[in-house]
Amino acid sequence: MGLMKSIVSGAVFAALFTAFVAALGAPDLAAQEVAAAQEFEAATLEPGDTASFFRRGRFAPPRPPAQIATCAGIRGNGQNLFAHFGVLARQVEEYGPVTCAAGGSSGSITTFILESIWVNQDVHFCGPYRVCRRLGRDARISLMLKSFVGLSQAGIFEDIETITTLLEEVQNQQILERMNGPNPIDGVMAFVNLLRDVGPLINQDVISLLLTSPDPVFHATDIIDGLQKGLQFIVDDPRVFLRTSVINFEEVADLIGVYGSFYAGYGPADRRGMRAWMRACARPGLGLTWEQTAALPGPRGTTCGETLVDLFNAYRERFAQQGGRNRVNDQVGEFLPVFGVTGVLTGDAIDVWREARAAWLAAEPMGFEPDFADVGVGYWGNPRELARMARRLRRRFDDLGAMQFTPLGATTWREVLAASPAEPGFSPAVLTQSGALSVGGWADPLRILPLEALGARATIAVNRREGVGSFTLDITRLLNATEDDIDALYSTTDPESTFSISLGAASGVWCTDWDGQGGVPNLLFNDAFASPLITDFRRFFRPRFGYDNVGADIRIDGCNPARGY
Numbered sequence: 001m002g003l004m005k006s007i008v009s010g011a012v013f014a015a016l017f018t019a020f021v022a023a024l025g026a027p028d029l030a031a032q033e034v035a036a037a038q039e040f041e042a043a044t045l046e047p048g049d050t051a052s053f054f055r056r057g058r059f060a061p062p063r064p065p066a067q068i069a070t071c072a073g074i075r076g077n078g079q080n081l082f083a084h085f086g087v088l089a090r091q092v093e094e095y096g097p098v099t100c101a102a103g104g105s106s107g108s109i110t111t112f113i114l115e116s117i118w119v120n121q122d123v124h125f126c127g128p129y130r131v132c133r134r135l136g137r138d139a140r141i142s143l144m145l146k147s148f149v150g151l152s153q154a155g156i157f158e159d160i161e162t163i164t165t166l167l168e169e170v171q172n173q174q175i176l177e178r179m180n181g182p183n184p185i186d187g188v189m190a191f192v193n194l195l196r197d198v199g200p201l202i203n204q205d206v207i208s209l210l211l212t213s214p215d216p217v218f219h220a221t222d223i224i225d226g227l228q229k230g231l232q233f234i235v236d237d238p239r240v241f242l243r244t245s246v247i248n249f250e251e252v253a254d255l256i257g258v259y260g261s262f263y264a265g266y267g268p269a270d271r272r273g274m275r276a277w278m279r280a281c282a283r284p285g286l287g288l289t290w291e292q293t294a295a296l297p298g299p300r301g302t303t304c305g306e307t308l309v310d311l312f313n314a315y316r317e318r319f320a321q322q323g324g325r326n327r328v329n330d331q332v333g334e335f336l337p338v339f340g341v342t343g344v345l346t347g348d349a350i351d352v353w354r355e356a357r358a359a360w361l362a363a364e365p366m367g368f369e370p371d372f373a374d375v376g377v378g379y380w381g382n383p384r385e386l387a388r389m390a391r392r393l394r395r396r397f398d399d400l401g402a403m404q405f406t407p408l409g410a411t412t413w414r415e416v417l418a419a420s421p422a423e424p425g426f427s428p429a430v431l432t433q434s435g436a437l438s439v440g441g442w443a444d445p446l447r448i449l450p451l452e453a454l455g456a457r458a459t460i461a462v463n464r465r466e467g468v469g470s471f472t473l474d475i476t477r478l479l480n481a482t483e484d485d486i487d488a489l490y491s492t493t494d495p496e497s498t499f500s501i502s503l504g505a506a507s508g509v510w511c512t513d514w515d516g517q518g519g520v521p522n523l524l525f526n527d528a529f530a531s532p533l534i535t536d537f538r539r540f541f542r543p544r545f546g547y548d549n550v551g552a553d554i555r556i557d558g559c560n561p562a563r564g565y
Contacts, residue, residue, distance in 0.1 A: 059121045066337035066385060069100035071456035072114075073447035073506070075463055076105025076421075078233070082149050082521040083514040084110040086289075086528025087462045089145040091510070092138050093286055094543035098460070102379065102451055104341030104441025107462075108420040109256055112413050115336045116260035116327050117144045122275050135544075139282040144263055146290040150308045151259065152521040162201050163227055163246065163426075169194050170224055179217050188216045191224070195246070201255075203248040215363035219244075230425030233471045238368035238478050240424035241353065241439060242360040247426055253417035257328025260413070262315050267324020270311060276300070277307045287545055289526050328414045332380045337454070339381035340416030343443035343475075344406055344436040345429060349374035353429055353437055372481045376406035377444040378436055380416050383409055385454060393453040400488040401444050401498030408434040424475055439479070442472045444489075448502040458507040458537060464514050467492045467558040468499060495562040504561035508535035511559035534559055 070091070074084055084107065088098055099118065103111035117123060123140045126132040132140065170176065170191065178187030192210050195202050206223065213219045226243045229236070261267055265274065281304035285293035294305025302310070318324075332340050345353055349370035359366035379386055386407040393402050411433055419430040420441035429437040445468060451459045468490040476486055491497035495504075503509055512531045517523040533540060536552040543550065554560075 071100035074103035074107035083528035245427040260327035268318035344378035
C-alpha cells in the first residue's frame, strides 16, 4: 500500500509538473522529467522507498527504511579504517547498497562517509534528467568508497600525525629528562612551546592546564606518558579516562566534515568535474581495487586517481576560502538509518568520574572505580529508530550487551565525531547532550544485535580475525568489569556471549586481516576487498559478478560464533 501511494503521488506530481512546464513552453523538458520519474520507479524502487528526490526545496535522496535495508555493523580499528571501505565496496558491487549502518570510534567516521556518499545527487542521477539504474548507482557508490583510500595522504589522520611528530620532538628535545633535572619548569615550558607550535588540532585547554597547574611537572609527565601509550593502544591505568586531551576533537570533527561535504557535493563542489569522473571511472572500476581503478584513464587525459586528488584539493581550497555547508552539522541518520556508537557512563558513574577528574586536575591522589552496571553502549540516531531498537532488542536477546544498550537520542555528526573517536588514552570522558559521559567507541565492537532488532533485511559484520583484542578488554577491566562480565560480552568460546551471539545473528561476516597489513591504506583495502564472507544467507550466494570467497563452512578464529563444544 505504501509503495502504491508513493507511485500515485509521484504520478500526480509528474502530471502537475508537465502542465506547468508546458505552460512555460518547454514540453520536451517536462517529458524528460516524467520519463526520469518513470525510470526511477521501474529501476530503483524497492518496497518502502520514496519516489521524490527533493524535500524542503532541496535535493534529498530516498531514505530507505531500515526494515528493507542491508545494515552494516562497522567495527572500529583506528588507522586501519581503510579496510572498512574495501568490505563496503565489495558488498555494494556484488549485492547492492549498504543503506544502514552503526559504527563507533573510527567506524563512526566510515558510517559518516557512507551516509555522505548517499547524499550526493550525482550518485543517483546518471544524466541531467536520467536516474541511474541500480548497477549504475551502485558502481558510483563503490567508486566513491574506493576513492577514500586515494585521499589517505590528504590529512585524514592529521591528528595522529600531529601526535607522532609532537612525541618525536619531545624525544629530540629531551623534555622528559629536563623535567627530571635541576630546572624541571624549563622542561614543562619547552613542552608548552611545542604544543603552541603544532597548530589548531591541539586542545588549548591542555596549554592552559600546564600554565596554571598546581604541579605542572606531574601533569606534563602524565600527559606525555598517556600519548606514548595511546599511540600503541595501551590502556593500563584509570587515568586514561581523566587526562585532558591534547587533541582538539572538535577540530578533528570539522576536518572530517570537509571530507563528508566533498563526498556529499555540498558547498563549492565541482559537480561537472565529479560527474565526468564518475562516468569515466565507475563502471570500468567494477571488480577492481582502488590501486587498479586509480590507474584507469579518467577524463581529460588524466587517470582516475589523479582526477580524484585534483578534485579534492581544489574543493578543500575553495572550502577554506569561501566556506560552505559542513556535513558535520547534519543530523545523524537524516538521510540513512545510521547510528553513531560510543561507550557511556551513566548514573552514579558520572559522579565517580567527576570526583576522580577533579583530583587529577588538582594533582592529588585519585581513584576511579565506577559500578560496571552504570556502563552502557550509547547509540545516537533517529529517535524513533532508537526506540524501536530498544523495544525489540530486549525481547529478542537477553545477553549482557543487549542490557547495556543506551539510546542517546538525536544529535549532529559534530558531536558523534568529537566523542566516539576520542578513545581512552587520547581524551578524557566527554559529556554528551544526552547527559551521559562518552568514553569512546570501543564498546560492543560488532554492533549487530541492535541492527537485527531494528528489523534489517540483512546484517553484515565488518570484522577482523582473532577475536576482540586487548584494547577493548583492558578498557572494560578499567571500568570495573568482572571477568564474568568480560566473558559474557566478549568470549569467543562461549556461545552465550554477546560477541558470539552477534556473529551468529549476522546474515554475513566479512572477516578481514586488518592487523596484518602494517597500516598501509592500499594493503588494508586490498585485503578487505578480497576477504571471505562467512554466511548461510541464500541471497549472498548469488553475487552479481561471481565473487567466490563466500561460504558457510569458512572457519576463522574470531569470525565464527562459538559452537559450545
